Amino acid sequence: MKKNKYYVAILMIAILLAGSSFTQETKITVKGSDTMVILAQKWAELYMKTNKSTVIQVTGGGSGVGITALINGTTDICDASRPMKPSEIEKLKARYNTLGVEIPCAKDGVTIFLNEANKVNELTLKQLSDIYTGKIRNWKEVGGDDADIRLYGRENSSGTYAYLRDEVVKADYAASVQSLPGTAAVVNAVKKDVNGIGYGGAAYAVGVKHALVKKDAGSKAYAPTPETIAKNEYPITRYLYMYLRTRPSGETKKYVDWILGPEGQNIVTQVGYFPVR
Amino acid sequence: MKKIFAILLLSILVLNGYSQAAVNDTVKEVLEAHEGKLNALDERVLVNEADLAKLNKIKISGYVQTQWEYYQADLVKKNEPTNTFYIRRARVKFTYEPADGVKFVLQPDFSTGNLSLKDAYAVVNLPRLSGWALWAGQFNRPDYEVEFSSGQREVLERSRVIRAIYPGEREIGAKIEYSGTSTPVLFQLMAMNGNFTGSQAKDADSRKDIMARFVYMAKIPSAGIGLDLGVNGYFGGTRAKSNKYVSDSEGVLDSITVGDYLNKRWFGAEARLFADVLGGMAIKTEYISGINSSTSATALKSDPNKTRNFRGYYIYLVKNIGNRNQFVARYDYYDPNTKLSGDAAKSDVSYATWTLAWQYYLNDYIRISLNYEMPRNEKNSTITDVAGTPGVQLKDNTVGVRIQAKF
Numbered sequence: 001m002k003k004n005k006y007y008v009a010i011l012m013i014a015i016l017l018a019g020s021s022f023t024q025e026t027k028i029t030v031k032g033s034d035t036m037v038i039l040a041q042k043w044a045e046l047y048m049k050t051n052k053s054t055v056i057q058v059t060g061g062g063s064g065v066g067i068t069a070l071i072n073g074t075t076d077i078c079d080a081s082r083p084m085k086p087s088e089i090e091k092l093k094a095r096y097n098t099l100g101v102e103i104p105c106a107k108d109g110v111t112i113f114l115n116e117a118n119k120v121n122e123l124t125l126k127q128l129s130d131i132y133t134g135k136i137r138n139w140k141e142v143g144g145d146d147a148d149i150r151l152y153g154r155e156n157s158s159g160t161y162a163y164l165r166d167e168v169v170k171a172d173y174a175a176s177v178q179s180l181p182g183t184a185a186v187v188n189a190v191k192k193d194v195n196g197i198g199y200g201g202a203a204y205a206v207g208v209k210h211a212l213v214k215k216d217a218g219s220k221a222y223a224p225t226p227e228t229i230a231k232n233e234y235p236i237t238r239y240l241y242m243y244l245r246t247r248p249s250g251e252t253k254k255y256v257d258w259i260l261g262p263e264g265q266n267i268v269t270q271v272g273y274f275p276v277r
Numbered sequence: 278m279k280k281i282f283a284i285l286l287l288s289i290l291v292l293n294g295y296s297q298a299a300v301n302d303t304v305k306e307v308l309e310a311h312e313g314k315l316n317a318l319d320e321r322v323l324v325n326e327a328d329l330a331k332l333n334k335i336k337i338s339g340y341v342q343t344q345w346e347y348y349q350a351d352l353v354k355k356n357e358p359t360n361t362f363y364i365r366r367a368r369v370k371f372t373y374e375p376a377d378g379v380k381f382v383l384q385p386d387f388s389t390g391n392l393s394l395k396d397a398y399a400v401v402n403l404p405r406l407s408g409w410a411l412w413a414g415q416f417n418r419p420d421y422e423v424e425f426s427s428g429q430r431e432v433l434e435r436s437r438v439i440r441a442i443y444p445g446e447r448e449i450g451a452k453i454e455y456s457g458t459s460t461p462v463l464f465q466l467m468a469m470n471g472n473f474t475g476s477q478a479k480d481a482d483s484r485k486d487i488m489a490r491f492v493y494m495a496k497i498p499s500a501g502i503g504l505d506l507g508v509n510g511y512f513g514g515t516r517a518k519s520n521k522y523v524s525d526s527e528g529v530l531d532s533i534t535v536g537d538y539l540n541k542r543w544f545g546a547e548a549r550l551f552a553d554v555l556g557g558m559a560i561k562t563e564y565i566s567g568i569n570s571s572t573s574a575t576a577l578k579s580d581p582n583k584t585r586n587f588r589g590y591y592i593y594l595v596k597n598i599g600n601r602n603q604f605v606a607r608y609d610y611y612d613p614n615t616k617l618s619g620d621a622a623k624s625d626v627s628y629a630t631w632t633l634a635w636q637y638y639l640n641d642y643i644r645i646s647l648n649y650e651m652p653r654n655e656k657n658s659t660i661t662d663v664a665g666t667p668g669v670q671l672k673d674n675t676v677g678v679r680i681q682a683k684f
Contacts (some may be wrong), residue, residue, distance in 0.1 A: 073600050074641060086457065086494070087456065093549075093551055094425065094426075095429065096556075096600075097552075097557030097558055097559035097595050097596075097597055098501065098503075098552075098553045098557040099498070099501065099502075099503040099551055099553070101498075101501070102498065156377070166407070166458060170405075170407055171407075172376070172378040172402060173377050179330070246501075246553050246556055246557060247553050
């Protein structure tokens with residue numbers, strides 16, 4: 001009888017251990033770019049459908065927020081719509097003694113949003129820079145009506161904010177730019193404001209006009225379409241990135257490989273961005 | 278009967294029409310009232326957002342380092358304690374960014390009995406010069422180990438050579454810095470008073486000292502390897518105000534003209550290798566050699582009375598173990614007078630120090646450090662142990678445990 005009790009106890013422990021091994025979940029946290037948040041959520045949703053033991057938690061907040069979380073160790077993957085700054089890489093080096101791992105996972109065209117009633121249809125990179133630094137303040141200076149330009153943009157934690165500043169504006173933004181939390185808010189503001197101009201990821205551009213952009217006055221103007229972005233013809237084409245502290249392993253590696261594979265890249269297209277592979 | 282039915286139907290329709298109109302009016306009124314409330318809320322939210330935006334421009338961060346140290350015999354004088362708790366640093370950093378590319382920083386240190394101003398500076402991005410910034414105020418001298426925050430550093434204290442030539446780490450002056458985004462280089466050029474030790478508000482002489490540093494950061498992303506290579510230099514001098522004789526490195530007294538500037542000039546080379554090998558790993562080193570002029574004390578406000586050829590270096594091996602643990606070994610060497618050794622060097626004793634440390638990151642805010650420092654002094658008769666025996670290898674190792682809380 002006593003022996004039987006031992007057998008029962010051993011059996012129960014075995015069942016518990018087996019059960020716990022079956023229910024063991026791997027959690028991957030993803031934090032960062034608001035531009036990429038819809039894409040990241042879709043990736044997570046579909047991946048979890050076929051990988052039941054993996055839980056992927058996705059939050060936005062902006063590329064800057066994601067990079068800070070990566071440095072602080074509070075996220076496994078950081079989504080960023082701009083490359084990491086040297087100062088951020090230095091922080092990773094200081095804390096983890098690595099340079100971080102940069103994985104381009106999609107392509108995007110930074111879209112310039114104009115109100116549909118705005119007469120202006122195209123802008124050069126120089127004009128965009130002058131508009132966002134406050135040198136050009138009236139729409140008539142770029143072929144529009146005699147009206148003050150109202151500038152909308154993202155908060156400084158946004159990767160799109162930093163990307164446009166570094167690659168197009170190439171100077172600090174004018175103090176008159178109204179910072180809004182998220183591309184959707186920028187689109188909404190421009191939709192309501194005839195004299196407004198804003199910027200953001202292509203996937204958000206609904207209900208506003210996309211300005212055609214050209215490198216300089218003599219160049220051809222391009223709209224941000226899949227073709228122009230794929231061929232790098234649209235002048236404000238950028239990569240969207242995933243960053244990790246160290247080279248991925250285990251379930252994180254599996255997830256990253258899946259994102260870069262046909263299924264993950266197919267979702268990139270569905271969401272409105274452009275695949276890298 | 279049909280007539281009655283028709284009248285009744287008509288009455289119902291009319292009444293229904295009236296009541297429908299009345300309902301519509303009421304709904305309209307309610308909607309208008311709600312619209313008014315929403316507009317009022319909208320305005321309040323806008324005001325609050327504007328206030329919040331102002332507050333967002335101010336960032337407050339900081340850290341407290343509480344430390345326990347145990348000293349080996351020769352560090353303990355008669356009736357002195359062998360161990361102690363103390364607050365090594367208690368800093369609060371206020372950063373205000375009123376606009377893009379403009380930053381003001383103020384950082385006092387509140388450690389017990391040592392209230393001092395550590396940083397007070399402004400940084401402005403140079404317009405139309407992407408990557409260039411101008412710094413002005415009191416801030417760290419441009420050197421790797423100096424600029425590497427003590428809140429992040431893997432061992433409790435900086436290397437002996439760095440502590441000797443950059444006392445207090447900070448200086449008052451102006452710096453131009455280029456941090457490349459497309460080209461991976463860092464360039465720093467600083468003009469400073471050159472004699473700051475933590476308490477001198479103004480320069481002791483008219484000439485400004487210059488520091489320059491250039492670092493190239495190469496990387497092989499596919500291999501997870503980064504290599505920083507850099508050079509730095511210090512070009513300055515200290516004015517002899519009344520001393521007519523200065524002792525050189527060999528101990529010979531040279532006569533000088535009062536008002537002469539004594540050399541303070543050195544060059545450094547630095548290298549850092551970062552590798553993603555089962556987690557992060559780094560080897561970091563710097564070598565500095567040159568001539569320093571000073572008084573016997575570290576403060577330079579008084580007349581310099583000696584010049585010394587010196588050299589020193591450090592080398593770190595840092596290995597991250599998972600996200601929370603880190604092992605560190607450092608070897609550093611400092612010879613304050615390369616021309617003389619042994620008894621002839623008198624108080625210019627060279628030191629070679631091994632430091633072993635372990636860091637444990639409990640979470641984002643708490644770090645626990647265990648540190649063992651083993652200095653090995655050059656033997657000469659000016660060195661005496663606790664019993665008064667000269668020319669010995671001192672038993673002066675230190676064990677340190679630090680808990681750092683940051684916010």
